[in-house]
Structures are given as structure tokens and as C-alpha cells.
Amino acid sequence: MDLFQQTSYSEQGIPVYTSSAPLAVRMRPTSVAEVVGQSHLLEPASPLRRLLEPQGSAGQVSSIIFYGPPGTGKTTLAYLVATASQRNFVEVSAVSAGVKEVRAVIKEAREQLRATGKQTVLFVDEVHRFSKSQQDALLPAVENSWVILVAATTENPAFSIVSPLLSRSLLLTLNPLTKQDVIELSRRALLDKRGLDGKVTASEEVLGSLADLGGADARKTLTLLEAAAEGALAQNRSAISIDDVSLAADAAVVKYDRDDHYDVISAFIKSMRGSDVDATLHYLARMIEGGEDPRFIARRIMICASEDVGMADPKALEVAVAAAQAVQMVGMPEGRIILAQAAIAVATAPKSNASYLGIEAAIKDVRAGKSDGVPAPLRDSHYPGASKLGVSGYKYAHDYPHHIVKQTYLPASLVGTQYYHPSDNGYEETVSKRLRGIRTILANGKDEQK
Known part of the structure; x- marks a missing residue:
């Protein structure tokens, strides 16, 4: 519809719209x-x-x-x-x-x-x-x-x-309009001479449905209202029905632009991390309906499975990886079910970020220059003359009880440093108990735990 054919201009150059302009334009506040x-x-x-x-x-x-x-x-x-x-x-x-x-x-x-x-x-x-x-x-x-x-x-x-x-x-x-704001605008449009001028009526249920479909977008809501009103009048009715609204909007168009991409994926990850499975599914649905790349969603689930679940449930990453592969093979729309399963698995899994904190702490030390020479017994010895260069003394762990042996693994400046601190959540509680025994052997040469 060409608005330029429906407008004149005020002295300041402001468009003045005629009665043939769309309802949302006619109802623009003056x-x-x-x-x-x-x-x-x-x-x-x-x-x-x-x-x-x-x-x-x-x-x-x-x-x-x-x-x-x-x-x-x-x-x-x-x-x-x-x-x-x-x-x-x-x-x-x-x-x-x-x-x-x-x-x-x-x-x-x-x-x-x-x-x-x-x-x-x-x-x-x-x-x-x-x-x-x-x-x-x-x-x-x-x-x-x-x-x-x-x-x-x-x-x-x-x-x-x-x-x-x-x-x-x-x-x-500008703040998003509330549902009541949008309903108020619809009421005004029903009665205002610039709008529908009392030719049709709408119940609170209809107004609520229009507001839900229009979201926080006043222009979209008034466009739906105008289409629903035209549908009712075409059938010689003065009251807009829910069916009129449904016909006017075959499906609600999901708002999903660049800002939504960042905000919704952030909310999706934080909901999985926070173990709110219902919020997780809500944001997943918004991304799917907004046309987000399912491969991107799958990658974020994999990252969350490792960063926020980690060793508390190592199988969460297996599920996430399998889901990513399955989505590529199956495609959409069926892929939504696979993504949902993986997201639910991550959201409901016990949580631990110990793996994430461990690697971050190790990287911090490396960036700080704490990366002196690899201990001689651990260096590559598969070349002639290695022993003459001091590359010797390696103890093969499988030759010792528990397949663990005391020897220096960390560079000299980092001996005694502990990066990984497992939680007591899920499977990581088992890991924590085993790690205490391992660290005792590595430090003292024997398992002193009872």
C-alpha cells in the first residue's frame, strides 16, 4: 500500500494521513x-x-x-x-x-x-x-x-x-509496551473517529488475544485489529470474535532480530545452568521459531554440558554431541525434538564448573610465564642420545599399585599447584574421593586413605 498517495503534509513537513491509511498510521498519537x-x-x-x-x-x-x-x-x-x-x-x-x-x-x-x-x-x-x-x-x-x-x-x-x-x-x-498498554490502544482505536469509529466492538477476551498476538508491538496489534474488524464487517457482524482474530493472524510472527539473538541465547544458557528446565524449553522454542541456526543451538548446548555440568555428569556432553550430530542428519523440524532432549539433559543434570575453573586457572599461570621446562623424566626419549641429554628416569605408571606412581609431573615452579577442585555434586563426588587418593600417592608415594 503506497502511503505517499494517502498523505498530505503540515507546514513543518509532518505527514497528515487520510482515512484510507492503515489503522496503525491513523491512530498515531498527535x-x-x-x-x-x-x-x-x-x-x-x-x-x-x-x-x-x-x-x-x-x-x-x-x-x-x-x-x-x-x-x-x-x-x-x-x-x-x-x-x-x-x-x-x-x-x-x-x-x-x-x-x-x-x-x-x-x-x-x-x-x-x-x-x-x-x-x-x-x-x-x-x-x-x-x-x-x-x-x-x-x-x-x-x-x-x-x-x-x-x-x-x-x-x-x-x-x-x-x-x-x-x-x-x-x-x-523506549520500554516494551505492556499487555495493558496494547489493550488500551486497541480500545482507543475501536472508538476514535480516526480509527474504527465505533463500527465494531470487541470483548476483553478478544482484546487480550490481540495483545498476545501483537506482543509489545502496537503497530502489529492495530494491524491485526483492523484485519479482524474487516473480517467481522464482511460477515455483517459488529462484534469481533476470536475466530476473526485467528483468521487475521494465521500465526504470531516471532520477533527475533540481532539483539534477540544475543539476549535469548544468553537466557537459554543461563536457564540450563540454573537447572530451570521450563525456561530452557521456552528460550529454545523462541530460537527455533525465530529461525536460529540449529547447529548454533547445538554448539551452545555442548559448551554448557562441559562448562556447567562437566564431571558432575560426564554423559551430558555425550548426549549433547550426539544431539548435534543427529540434528545434522535429521534436519528440521524434527531436529527440534533432539535439541529439546539434549537441553533437558543438560538442564536437569547435576552441575559443576570445576573443569572450567581448572583450565582457566592453568591458562592464567601459563600466560603469567609459569611454563618453565618439562621435567626430564617426562620428556620425549624416542631418539638416539636422549639419555645423554638427561632424559631418563621415567616411571611407567602401570608397573605400580593402583597404576599410580609418585614422580614429578608439573614444572618445578608449579609443583604442588592444584587446578582442579571437584565438587560433591553427582558423579563428581566419586571423582573427588578418588582424586584425594591419587594426590596422596603422588605426594607421598603411598595411599594413606582409609
Whole structure:
């Protein structure tokens, strides 16, 4: 649907949408009072509040980057900045604009500022899609206040925005809308003249279902509401039903972008580590439905099986490795069952990070330079003349009781160092008892344990 054919523009350059525009667009707030869910950004004297004051009445204002999930009001707040402050407004989409277009906008804004003293709000939607050179092109205008940049991104700015631009702007984080926020927006759309104007009604159950399907995304929820309303009206009904909602949304589209990739996999690993099997399955389902590579998921399960379960249940790693191989052979969607089995095995296994801590401690010593010569008896002796170089004296463990013999294995500077400290969880309790006997023999030449 081409919105440009459905819009006119205010004096500031703000789009004014006609009745044929989508419901989510028509219901875009036209005042701060209509904004839902972002009260933390609209406190008196806050940077955003100052931007919403008429130009010249609130002193110097900074450029702003809005960061938050889709449908939380980033574009709306950008429009309100321009309309409430009576500044000029220019919108650029990072999807289609290049450096040439950006520089042209900045040049015009600079000329306007010089001629009239009126600032321009430059709104860049999806700024994370700009390349580094495109973002760099914004720097002079931001630094010299030729424009007030208001940029919106759904991706973590630390990863997607160049540091110079980020440091010259205020970063404002929009919170996900709550279910009640989204329900309130739907109620408003049902009655508002800009919206459905009372032509249809919806029960609390229907509103709740719409909110669940739309998640924290107001735009998606209102799009579903409009489709469900059209379905009801097409059948000469004024009440939207659950079936209308179901038909409007064949399946809820799972939000899963780059930030979700990092956050959800982190939650998945921490849930397995924390032995919460239900949370483990929830995050696994989100990754599967979000299109995450099953091989990546399998690798994370294998790592967790070793790092967080370790010797408390050595078989957990065997299950994880087998699952990774099985997923490659079977593929998806059946592979989801195999991944679930492996994740459950790791989540419910006894836990120990002793193996992880042991290798980390050993690496720390090596990096600190504690890696002097290998003891002579342990050096390679499979070459003529080895004995003349002092490579002798090795004691073959299988010739001694318990197949253990006292001799120096660690380099001289590390003799007596213990890296591995087994827990008393699961199988590692057995390992711990056996290790005490081993270390006694290695230190004293005999097993003194009773």
C-alpha cells in the first residue's frame, strides 16, 4: 500500500494521513497526552520534554537516538518533536537514502537555519541500516547543531551506531509496551473517529488475544485489529470474535532480530545452568521459531554440558554431541525434538564448573610465564642420545599399585599447584574421593586413605 498517495503534509513537513491509511498510521498519537507506555522519557525537564518545547524556549537541545522494539512509539515521538516545537521536519529512511541524499538535506537545513533561524529536525528511521560512511556524514551537522538529529533503531546502538555519532547524541531507550498498554490502544482505536469509529466492538477476551498476538508491538496489534474488524464487517457482524482474530493472524510472527539473538541465547544458557528446565524449553522454542541456526543451538548446548555440568555428569556432553550430530542428519523440524532432549539433559543434570575453573586457572599461570621446562623424566626419549641429554628416569605408571606412581609431573615452579577442585555434586563426588587418593600417592608415594 503506497502511503505517499494517502498523505498530505503540515507546514513543518509532518505527514497528515487520510482515512484510507492503515489503522496503525491513523491512530498515531498527535499529542504527548496520547503517548502510551513511555512516561519515563516524558518527565518534566527531561531532554525529550525540552525538545517538545517551542523552539527557543528551552535553550540548547541535543540530538537524540531512540532505541527500542518495533511498535513502541519511536517514529511517533520524532513527529511530536517537530510538531510541538514548530521546527522544520525532514524524514529520511536509512533503507533507501544514501550519503548524497543525507548531505542534500543537511545543506538545505543549514541554509534554512541561516536565513530564518529555524532549526530542522532530521528524522532517520532505522538508522542502524546506514553504513559507517553514511553515519559519518551526519557528524558535522550534529556537532554544529545544523540539525537536530532524531534517529530510531531497533538494534543495540552499541553494535549498530558508530561511536562518534553515539557520543554526540542522547540515547533514550523506549520500554516494551505492556499487555495493558496494547489493550488500551486497541480500545482507543475501536472508538476514535480516526480509527474504527465505533463500527465494531470487541470483548476483553478478544482484546487480550490481540495483545498476545501483537506482543509489545502496537503497530502489529492495530494491524491485526483492523484485519479482524474487516473480517467481522464482511460477515455483517459488529462484534469481533476470536475466530476473526485467528483468521487475521494465521500465526504470531516471532520477533527475533540481532539483539534477540544475543539476549535469548544468553537466557537459554543461563536457564540450563540454573537447572530451570521450563525456561530452557521456552528460550529454545523462541530460537527455533525465530529461525536460529540449529547447529548454533547445538554448539551452545555442548559448551554448557562441559562448562556447567562437566564431571558432575560426564554423559551430558555425550548426549549433547550426539544431539548435534543427529540434528545434522535429521534436519528440521524434527531436529527440534533432539535439541529439546539434549537441553533437558543438560538442564536437569547435576552441575559443576570445576573443569572450567581448572583450565582457566592453568591458562592464567601459563600466560603469567609459569611454563618453565618439562621435567626430564617426562620428556620425549624416542631418539638416539636422549639419555645423554638427561632424559631418563621415567616411571611407567602401570608397573605400580593402583597404576599410580609418585614422580614429578608439573614444572618445578608449579609443583604442588592444584587446578582442579571437584565438587560433591553427582558423579563428581566419586571423582573427588578418588582424586584425594591419587594426590596422596603422588605426594607421598603411598595411599594413606582409609
